[in-house]
Amino acid sequence: MKIRALISFAVFLLVGSSALAQNGDYQVPRTEWGQPDLQGVWNFSSDVPMQRPQQYGARQFLNEEELEERRARIEANRAAADAAAAQLVLDPEAPEATSNPGGYNDFWIEVAGLGDVVRTSHIVHPEDGRIPPAAEGAKRQFGGLGPDIPGERPVRYVVGGISKDGPEDRGLSERCIVGFNSGPPFVPSLYNNNLQIFQNQETAVIMTEMIHDARIVPLVEQPPLHDDIRLWSGDSRGWWDGDTLVVETNNFTGYRQTFSSTGTDYDMVLTERFTRTAYDTVEYEFTIDDPSTFTDRITAVIPMIKVAGQIYEYACHEGNYGMMNTLRGARVDEQRMAQGDNLPERD
């Protein structure tokens, strides 16, 4: 998705969206089959924290003063970034502040929430907006962009690794098996927070841009999939609850985490609700129910904003030269160390 298109659309939204969203008389358009029409390309970027900072307690929404403060902080950050970029133009020979060039610059990162930014957190249940305590015995595994953290296979997180011995020791999105934001459930992340919904009378499809995952949701009676058939994206069944599309997903592989570095998704039941609340907004709500991982269910609300653009083909695996370079680099390092070379510390 073109970042510039997103930014210009965000400007449009700032001007026009709230008025539309607040229109309680909004009539959801219908498909030619007469069902609520949720189709289009939607963006779920957000800078609202997933978990609620404890200072807000059980309060789900920011007050006016906090909103003003937040806007000022965003503006200050933006001005600082602009000033740094301008300084680089004025003095291109200036020494870098750090020797680490980083992975992504502002061009890549979707920092702005395009939709409802008045929430204190995306999680609305438990009431404190925090991830509930893990169930006894639930597995925990931490990844991330820092150095590898030794551990055991399977690696269930999306980014990072337990070693560079083999591809299986890397995160699932590094292996192009699961997108880092595509779930399910979808969670706002660094970039490409886009999906497209397709519908006809008997089927809905939720297709994420990340790793071109098209999750097909039958809207007609269909028995559950055999328990032995386990899928990375799970097996979804959908129905209409008024104008809301409800999707329940089971049969996950157990090779992913349930949520937030915790559990395995083997027993997870995921329930998602898609409600079009305005021309340009679908409210996305998901509930994770997995007693083997968490002591309570988790429900989160994330607005998705209509984007005037098309989904691009994210050919992750086809372009995954990074995996080869990661493994190859590790083998070269080992050879050099065997020859007595001193190597710099690497991530």
Added chain:
Amino acid sequence: MLMKNTVTMFRAALAAMLGCALLLAAPAWAQNDDIPRTPSGKPDFSGVWQAITSAHYDIEPHAARMGPHPGLFGAHSAIPASLGIIEGGSIPYNEQALRVRDANRANALENDPLTKCFMPGVPRANYMPFPFQIVQSTDVILIAYEYAEANRILYVDQPEVTSQVDAWMGHSNAHWEGDTLVVRVTGQMPETWFDRAGNHHSWEMVVEERWTYNTANHIDYQATITDPQTFTESWTISLPLYRHMEPNMQLLEFKCAEFSEEFLYGEWRKEGTPIGNPPQ
């Protein structure tokens, strides 16, 4: 002689009757009232489909032949015979492109992009031994392929939506010609092949697909390939696609990226490291 004449007359009469029947049936056939339609009256191709053909081995007519690594796989890797799916029988390569095809074929298992689990492109995705699902809406049609989670969005009557970057599954603009869905596919990556036999194309390829219901449960699929860099003239493939009739048929996953990792990265695996994940 009498017997022979009788048989000949019988055959002629049968042919005449059949001809009359076809003539009588033709107008009704053209309307094809027995196919699923959307509320707006368009043929509704929604469903799970699959080709039944060995053309994915080689789209040209071929006899059965030895497959790769027979010492390891025996008859399992042998290549089944096929009548082919090309109208006219063979691909009109130019001289240079034919040499490339031969080089591809000499080491087809290693060179085939599908060995690496790369997306197959169009038209190959439509006649692989995997099902695919069409989800037809009004302005867009999604074709989701089980293989590699490849998929395509067909933009119907939206010629202004053009290919902006090349893609493995290309860019598809569709329109209706009567009851036929015509899809122009552009912007495909030059790395995709037509089959496992090294048949190939360039970035310039344009594929024009024609999807037409024959009966309610089978589609006549046709694709005309134009690529002046590779072929001396346009050529056409045609084959039937069949609806999956199993109750509760649904696509499953074939996320083959993980199955190709050893082929792609095994060379750089630390010696002694096991392959794959422990079972759950």
